[in-house]
Amino acid sequence: MALSKVEKRIRIKRRVRGKISGSSELPRLSVYKSNKEIYAQLIDDKDGKTLVSASSRDKGVDAKGTKSEVSAAVGKAIAAKAVAAGIQAIVFDRNGFVYHGRVKALADGAREGGLKF
Numbered sequence: 777m778a779l780s781k782v783e784k785r786i787r788i789k790r791r792v793r794g795k796i797s798g799s800s801e802l803p804r805l806s807v808y809k810s811n812k813e814i815y816a817q818l819i820d821d822k823d824g825k826t827l828v829s830a831s832s833r834d835k836g837v838d839a840k841g842t843k844s845e846v847s848a849a850v851g852k853a854i855a856a857k858a859v860a861a862g863i864q865a866i867v868f869d870r871n872g873f874v875y876h877g878r879v880k881a882l883a884d885g886a887r888e889g890g891l892k893f
Contacts, residue, residue: 789872848885855889
């Protein structure tokens, strides 16, 4: 039986999450994208807490332009919040999505904002 697109993504996500984990010193940048929006969180897996979050729905994010441009703006916004919280380095979790397009744009925006992967 063939897996659906969502089932494949969840299978990849579980495999990756078995290998990477975030801490307060090196949090995990988790990315989720829907058809319209994109969301990013910095997560401390040891305490089970979200340290910083940003999305294309936030008021502080410039949500104009193409989806990739909006994703880059979200990456810069989460990087600015992370640097303000004293976070310099992160572990990137693409959440089973292909590292291309909007996910790559968000990662590049976060790098431009000063985060080290």
